[in-house]
Every structure is written in C-alpha cells, then in structure tokens.
Amino acid sequence: MAEGEKLIPINIEDEMKSAYIDYSMSVIVSRALPDVRDGMKPVHRRVLFGMHELGVRSNSSHKKSARIVGEVLGKYHPHGDTSVYDAMVRMAQEWSLRYMLVDGQGNFGSVDGDSPAAMRYTEARMRKISEDMLADIDKETVDHQLNFDDTIEEPTVLPTRVPGLLINGASGIAVGMATNMPPHNLTEVVNGTIAYIDNHDIEIDALMEHVKAPDFPTGGIIYGYEGVREAFHTGRGRVVMRGKASFEEVKGRECIIVTEIPYQVNKADMIKKTADLVNEKKIDGISNIRDESDRNGMRIVYILKRDAIPNIVLNMLYKYTALQSSFSVNNIALVKGRPELLNLKQLIQYFVEHRHEVVVRRTEYLLRKAEERAHILEGLIIASDNIDEVIALIRASSNAEEARQKLMDTFELTEIQAKAIVEMRLRQLTGLEQDKLRTEYEELMKTIENYKDILANKERRMEIIKEELVEIRDKYGDERRSVIEYAGGDVSITDLIPDEQVVITISHAGYIKRTSLTEYKRQNRGGVGSKASSTRNEDFLEDLFVGTNHQYMLFFTQKGKCYWMRVFEIPEGSRQSKGRAIQNLINIEPDDKVKAFICTQDLKDEAYINSRFVIMATKKGQVKKTSLEQYSRPRSNGINAITIKEGDELLEAKLTTGDSHVMLAVKSGKAIRFEEEKTRPMGRNASGVRGIRLGSDDDEVVGMVAINDDESNILVVSEKGYGKRSNLDDYRITNRGGKGVKTINITEKTGKLVAIKNVTDSDGLMIINKSGIAIRMAVEDLRVMGRATQGVRLIKVRDDDAIAAVAKVKNEDEDMDDENLAVEGASETENDSGTTLDNENEQTENNE
Numbered sequence: 001m002a003e004g005e006k007l008i009p010i011n012i013e014d015e016m017k018s019a020y021i022d023y024s025m026s027v028i029v030s031r032a033l034p035d036v037r038d039g040m041k042p043v044h045r046r047v048l049f050g051m052h053e054l055g056v057r058s059n060s061s062h063k064k065s066a067r068i069v070g071e072v073l074g075k076y077h078p079h080g081d082t083s084v085y086d087a088m089v090r091m092a093q094e095w096s097l098r099y100m101l102v103d104g105q106g107n108f109g110s111v112d113g114d115s116p117a118a119m120r121y122t123e124a125r126m127r128k129i130s131e132d133m134l135a136d137i138d139k140e141t142v143d144h145q146l147n148f149d150d151t152i153e154e155p156t157v158l159p160t161r162v163p164g165l166l167i168n169g170a171s172g173i174a175v176g177m178a179t180n181m182p183p184h185n186l187t188e189v190v191n192g193t194i195a196y197i198d199n200h201d202i203e204i205d206a207l208m209e210h211v212k213a214p215d216f217p218t219g220g221i222i223y224g225y226e227g228v229r230e231a232f233h234t235g236r237g238r239v240v241m242r243g244k245a246s247f248e249e250v251k252g253r254e255c256i257i258v259t260e261i262p263y264q265v266n267k268a269d270m271i272k273k274t275a276d277l278v279n280e281k282k283i284d285g286i287s288n289i290r291d292e293s294d295r296n297g298m299r300i301v302y303i304l305k306r307d308a309i310p311n312i313v314l315n316m317l318y319k320y321t322a323l324q325s326s327f328s329v330n331n332i333a334l335v336k337g338r339p340e341l342l343n344l345k346q347l348i349q350y351f352v353e354h355r356h357e358v359v360v361r362r363t364e365y366l367l368r369k370a371e372e373r374a375h376i377l378e379g380l381i382i383a384s385d386n387i388d389e390v391i392a393l394i395r396a397s398s399n400a401e402e403a404r405q406k407l408m409d410t411f412e413l414t415e416i417q418a419k420a421i422v423e424m425r426l427r428q429l430t431g432l433e434q435d436k437l438r439t440e441y442e443e444l445m446k447t448i449e450n451y452k453d454i455l456a457n458k459e460r461r462m463e464i465i466k467e468e469l470v471e472i473r474d475k476y477g478d479e480r481r482s483v484i485e486y487a488g489g490d491v492s493i494t495d496l497i498p499d500e501q502v503v504i505t506i507s508h509a510g511y512i513k514r515t516s517l518t519e520y521k522r523q524n525r526g527g528v529g530s531k532a533s534s535t536r537n538e539d540f541l542e543d544l545f546v547g548t549n550h551q552y553m554l555f556f557t558q559k560g561k562c563y564w565m566r567v568f569e570i571p572e573g574s575r576q577s578k579g580r581a582i583q584n585l586i587n588i589e590p591d592d593k594v595k596a597f598i599c600t601q602d603l604k605d606e607a608y609i610n611s612r613f614v615i616m617a618t619k620k621g622q623v624k625k626t627s628l629e630q631y632s633r634p635r636s637n638g639i640n641a642i643t644i645k646e647g648d649e650l651l652e653a654k655l656t657t658g659d660s661h662v663m664l665a666v667k668s669g670k671a672i673r674f675e676e677e678k679t680r681p682m683g684r685n686a687s688g689v690r691g692i693r694l695g696s697d698d699d700e701v702v703g704m705v706a707i708n709d710d711e712s713n714i715l716v717v718s719e720k721g722y723g724k725r726s727n728l729d730d731y732r733i734t735n736r737g738g739k740g741v742k743t744i745n746i747t748e749k750t751g752k753l754v755a756i757k758n759v760t761d762s763d764g765l766m767i768i769n770k771s772g773i774a775i776r777m778a779v780e781d782l783r784v785m786g787r788a789t790q791g792v793r794l795i796k797v798r799d800d801d802a803i804a805a806v807a808k809v810k811n812e813d814e815d816m817d818d819e820n821l822a823v824e825g826a827s828e829t830e831n832d833s834g835t836t837l838d839n840e841n842e843q844t845e846n847n848e
Helices: 012-034 042-054 064-077 081-090 128-135 163-167 186-198 228-235 269-278 308-321 344-385 387-395 398-410 415-423 431-456 458-476 606-610 838-845
Strands: 102-107 125-126 145-146 153-155 170-173 178-179 221-224 235-243 244-248 253-260 284-292 300-305 326-328 332-335 337-343 483-485 501-507 512-517 541-548 552-557 563-566 596-600 613-618 622-627 648-657 659-668 672-674 701-709 713-718 722-725 753-758 765-770 773-780 803-810
Touching: 042 064, 042 081, 042 153, 064 081, 064 125, 064 765, 081 178, 081 753, 125 128, 128 458, 128 483, 145 563, 163 186, 178 332, 186 344, 186 458, 186 659, 186 713, 235 284, 244 308, 253 308, 269 300, 300 308, 308 326, 308 512, 308 713, 332 803, 337 613, 344 387, 344 398, 344 415, 344 431, 344 563, 541 596, 541 765, 552 648, 552 803, 596 648, 613 701, 648 701, 659 753
Parallel strands: 221 483, 541 803, 701 753
Antiparallel strands: 102 125, 145 153, 170 178, 178 326, 221 235, 235 326, 244 253, 253 300, 284 300, 332 337, 501 512, 501 541, 552 563, 552 596, 613 622, 613 648, 659 672, 659 701, 713 722, 713 753, 765 773, 765 803
C-alpha cells in the first residue's frame, strides 16, 4: 500500500444497498420512465432537442441519421449510439407511434420486424408536430440543466403544446417497476383536455365521453370495454385487441382477409406461428396463408378448405394466434421526479398544469422583453425630441463612454438608454423614423398591458391554452383508427341487448342457437305443427330451453361437467337455421354431450348464489344437491359438477331454493316425489345418493322436476305423442330411494314415458319430434286427469317417428294460428355462408 494511503473498512451489505438504490433511482428518473408533462423519456427529448439545435426542422432538408446521433451522443446522451438511433427510428415508424415525431428517409424497418438500415444510410428531420412540442423553448418556458460533462445546458422537459404522453403512450422497464401506456387519438384527447379546463371537477366517466378508448397506430378492434374503463379509472387495465378481418370469396374459395393487426404484433411472426398451428392440426379449416401486403396497405389472406365455416376458423385464429392480443395498461409516469400510477383525469390535469406554467413563464419572458424594448424606445424618443442638443453633445465628446455619461447626466437617462442613443443610426433621425418610434412605443405599451392582464387573470391563461389546443387539433387531428367493439369479451352489455325471451335449441349432432320466442306460432291441440329447425339427415332437435338474453347459462354435460355462458353469447339464428356446433362455443370434450341447462341471475351476487342450490339427477336414479355458489367461478375448460359412476350419465339439473319437492320419473311409467331437504348439500366432486329405484336393468330416469308451490300440475308425455296432466296431490310424498307410483298407463299405443314437467294454466307447451316437427299449445287446453290414466293425444306422430323433446314456455296473449306448416322429412341445408356442414356433423356423430 502506498505511503499516506489507508484502508477504510465498510459493510458490504450497506454499500450494495446504497449503490443499488442509486442505480435504480438513476434508471427510474433518467432513463426508463416518461415525464408526465411532455410524455418523453430523456433519450427522446434529447433527440428532438438535438435536432432543434442542429436546425433539422420539418421545412429543412433531411440530414444523415449518423450526424444527428453524433450530435445527441456527444452533447446530451452518453449511453451509446444504439440507444439514440433506436429511439429515433421508433419515432419515425408509423406502426410504432400514433403520431410520428421524426420524418425518416430510407429503410426504417417494417411491421414484420425487419431491422432498420444502419444510421450511415438513413436520413431524418423533425416533423411539424415535433416543432410544436419544442415551441417557445427559447423563451425561458422550461428549466434547463447541465449536461453530463457540465459544458452545455439541456431542457429538463419540453414546453409541448401537444399532450404527448396520451397521444403516443410509452413503454419502459425500470427497476422494480414498469410502464406501458397506450396511444390515444389526438382529437379525442384535446376535446377531453378542453372539457377538463372548462370544469376541473369533471368525472372520469364524463372525460370518457371525449377520450373513448386507446387508438392504436395499427388500427384493429378494441374488443370489450371493461379493461378500457378500468385503465381510465385506475391507471391499470387489460385492453383486448383484435385484428380487423372480413370474409371474401377468391377464385371460388372462402377466404379470411386481415387488413389490420393488433398493436405491437409482428406480422411475419404471427403468420409463421399460425402456419405451425395449422400444420400441427391445432387449427382446422385453413388450406393456405398468403401475405399480400404492399405499399397500399396490409392484406393477409387465409384461404379456407371447402368444408370450413369462416366464422369458426376466425374464432380459432382469435383464440390461438396473435390476431387477438392484449395490451396491459400500466400508467406509471414521473410526477415531479417521482413515479406515480395515474388515471385519465390525472394525466390530463398534469398536462394542463404544465401548459399553464409554460404560458405564465412565456408571458413573463415576453413582458420583460417588451418592457426592456419600451425602456429603450423611451430613451430614443427623448433623443429624437432633443435631437440637435444630442448631436452637439455627442460631437463634443472625445469617445463613446464620455458621450454616454453626458447623455445620462443631461437627460436623466439610464445606461441602457444612453447606449442605444449613441448606437442609433443616422437614418433614425428622419421624421418618418421618429413617427415609427412613437407608433412602436404605443403598440408596445398596449402589448405590455395585455401581458400584465394575462398574468393577472387565470381565466385568460386557460383560454390561451384552449386556443392553442384547438389549433393543434385542427392541424394534426384525425379520425380514430381502432374500432371499439363494446360487446366484446366478458363485458356487461345488457344495456345494448333487449331482455326478451328466447328459445334455445340443441340438436342431436350438437348444434345450438337462440331464437326469439315470437318466431314460434301457437296452435290448437292436435295440430300437425310447424317446421322448427332445418336439420341434416339423421340429425334431430333433442333439447329445447326457454330463457332471457340477460341471464347466465350453466351447461351440464352427461359426463358431469359444468360450463358457463351468457344467453346473448349463444349465436342467434332464425327458426329455420341450423345454429352453431356447440364444440365451437364451449370447450366440451369430443365424446361428451350437453344434457341440462340452468338459467340463473347474477352469479356475482353473494346473497343470491348462497341461497340457491343445483339439484341433479342421473339416468340410473342418483340425485345430488350442491350450493350454486360452487358453480359461480367456472373455468374455460369447465368444472366438475358431479362424479358420474361407470355406465351412468347426468340427465337433469335444476335450480332450487332448498325447500322444493323433487319428482323423478322413469321410462317404465313410474314416478317418485320426495322433499329436497332429504338430500343434504354435497361438494362438487360427490356422486350423490339414490333418488329412485329402477324397475329393471333397461329402465332409466327420463326426467326430474323441482316444485316450489302446490298449484303446479304434473305433465307427462309418452313417445307416441300421448300426454296428460295430473294434480300434484295425486303423488304422495315418500322417502327418497323408493320405487315410486304409476304416473301414466303405459301401453303399446302410448309407448314409453319420455318426459315429465311441472306446469300451470299460464304455461305454454312446445313438443318436438325427432324428425324436426314442432307444435306449440297452451297447457290450459289439457284437462286435469287421474294419475294412472293413459292421457290424450297431444301431437300426431307417424309410425316411424317419436317425440324428441318437450319444453314449457310462457303462454302469450296472441291470436291462435291454425296454419299448419308441416314439412315432410328434414332436408340438408346450408349455413349462412353457403358452406354445408356435412363434415362437422359426421365428426360430431362419430364422436357420439
């Protein structure tokens, strides 16, 4: 160790702590996070200021990028040329920034992720909007600080007239925090800012009427609004983005054409990954993918196979590829040097405060300059009034210093005024010039009064800010690029959808649709029925359910799984349409089948879900009761609703309040009635307890009803079209697990029992045959009969036909319509896009 040196022992833990804190603060404040006032990180600010200092403006010629980078690197940003050039390149890319700040010439990369050319090949200059971000920077409007080597000064913030942070967003990873702010539409942001200036107490929801949602440079669709609302209110949220797609027929083949992709998605990567998924058979229905993008715009063509349904393929693309992506909003910006999470109102507020400070400082600077000029003019006017004396005094002086001193003493002038008189040109002695001096002085005094009034009146300052914002909006404002689809995702859009009754039908091959109940005509008992749905040969309508658009639907499958969906999410179809394959709506297993549905109210209402139960029955006579609360958090892949034993399957599921009477009916014509309380609540994975003892090995349960009132009648229907309704009291209450009592007299004419329902006079009835023939009638047309009778004919059934489904519907006061629209047989039909569903049906039938 050298002489005079000594070792100072320090604690390594303390040293690392302080060093890391210093480093992290440096990254947070001086590198990764944008300033809330101008929306710039230091590197972007330095690039624009460097170009300003170089004079590379929008009306000058382009300069080599290397020249600009060198200027910025040498004077302001000593962090490497790559960081400076990359930042400048991004500011010149139309797919990166909503409003570009740099006008680039040469290869600045592509949306496919291609690298830009080296900086020695490219050229750049500022855009007009950047000049407005630097406007008035030479009028002492912002603070300056010394650069890294303390040789020159750089601005700490730009005096921007443009709300840069909102219109272009920002992203950056600091230490322990990150920011990810989406771009917005300038017109909307300016309108929102003006609304805030007019009313500082404005609510965020009111601001959102102006600033509707982010507006991405690549366009696309904002799918769902809940994430946007959350981001605006809290500063954090998840915005789902989708590419813009349409269907076209190209050379006789159906194609999906994508013209816009989500923000920050690499087009080439997306196409490659999609092709890989097609090759791996994870996405079906695509035969070829072509990228036909050119200088006129983007065009990605997905050529479909002949049997593919475009809508289904598009949904698969959205689900499995980057054609649907999400933008996680995290509005962290520097406020007075400290990182803060900001909502929409705060972002606008801090920008307005910054503009207010800029206007005040600019006015103070202009006032000072005007007063200095006025002071000189006062001296010049005094000199012009006494011009002969002044000339004589100057001629008599031996040097300028002596002349200045004599002027100051003789006319009581300041040193500045005396200096200006001494330096006055001879032409200013003419009468015209003297008049000009007086006119300029009078104008200047008005200007000074105006500046003083601005400084004394905050309302005037706010008006100036508004006028400048309107000017910016008129210069750079444009239409939205991103379309907002409010109905997307898990968003509550009940205000947009009428809460009308709909009929949900599911066919044997697994097709589902919802149809307005008004499309079905009511007929008298014994009618032949009208065509309810077009089905493919060998397919028939198997399940029918009535609900309202706003309700939640729980789907229970024969394997005992539960899936969740809103009724309005089920595709709408006409009475004749086929619907959509249920596999494309919920992630049901290929060999599973939906057997029961429950319509519930709000699943987020704790009081509601804790006071309701789901009671289930299987074909082999098992019953199980579980609290609805256990089904209120389903996953996309479904949840277990009941454990099904081998050889059994789930048949029915009903929603109850816990005090119902449960009735089970079996194919052989017997039924049992017991109190729901006899079945204790169990967990989702339990398999239940015995509900009814079957008469024989081939006997099975055909239905279950849960009754909450004594006014209901019990309706039973046999497979040959016979049915009847009986009083509930005809069925005595017994213990769970017995054989039950006779509910209909089963004969060869009636056929086996197929359905049991609880009905009242106000109900309607919908009966559908396996051939697709439907009839709708009023229950009040059926008289109440004894429990063990054969019943009456409800619908004429051909010898080769049988009843497939029975459902009750609300009876409506409409004219009886005897028009019979019987259709012989069911024909193969096409879906809306003109593509037959043969393969889909065959696949579904094979799975079953």
